[in-house]
Amino acid sequence: SNLLLGPLPTKDEWFEVVVRSGTRRVIALLDPANRDDRPWIDQERAEAASSGVALLVLPVRRRADARAVADSVRASPQRTFIHSFRTDDRVAWVREALAAPTPTGRAP
Secondary structure (H helix, E strand, O other): OOEEEEEOOOHHHHHHHHHOOOOOEEEEOOOOOOOOOHHHHHHHHHHHHHHOOEEEEOOOOOHHHHHHHHHHHHOOOOOEEEEEOOOOHHHHHHHHHHHOOOOOOOOO
């Protein structure tokens, strides 16, 4: 599959989970408006920049946000890793949105 979901990789895991797997895009579900998330986002921006990987920060605060993330992932053929800080509700909501039928009525 071109899609991986999980927790925020540690600095050591970044190479294995992202770089070696051929992932070209990482979507962080973290929220820059949340003071606790900001240092993690900054650290990940540095990791992505040094790895040549695109990082998108798409905060998921509710299920509707997860549907928007799922739609953007479906529209891209790139290998993508989606994560939150831990495998929490945000990751579960995205997994649920990805499994739901698309607006055309077809399952993904």
